[in-house]
Amino acid sequence: RVIKRIRISSGGLNTCLIDIRVLLKEAILCEATSFILSHNHPSGNKKPSTEDDKLTQSAATAAKTLNIRMLDHVIICNDSYYSYADEGRI
Numbered sequence: 001r002v003i004k005r006i007r008i009s010s011g012g013l014n015t016c017l018i019d020i021r022v023l024l025k026e027a028i029l030c031e032a033t034s035f036i037l038s039h040n041h042p043s044g045n046k047k048p049s050t051e052d053d054k055l056t057q058s059a060a061t062a063a064k065t066l067n068i069r070m071l072d073h074v075i076i077c078n079d080s081y082y083s084y085a086d087e088g089r090i
Contacts, residue, residue: 003030018055020062027068034069038076046075046082056084 006026009018018037027035037059048056052075060070072085084090 034071036072038074040076044077046077
């Protein structure tokens, strides 16, 4: 069940910086055992960037050290989405 939705960061057209410490702090404060990360690609291209891949790996690894599971990272576009979990990448 969803405990809380939180905006961690907002960015420009091409990039969005996310501080993983802030992300995990929010998960801990909510006593979450898992979380889903999502962001949009205003360009309409749902393909993950290299930065998206690095963020996914870093966030999942950091969360694991705190016994918190990152269930998915979803990239949302106008009429489609990309799910790391659906693609077996998380």
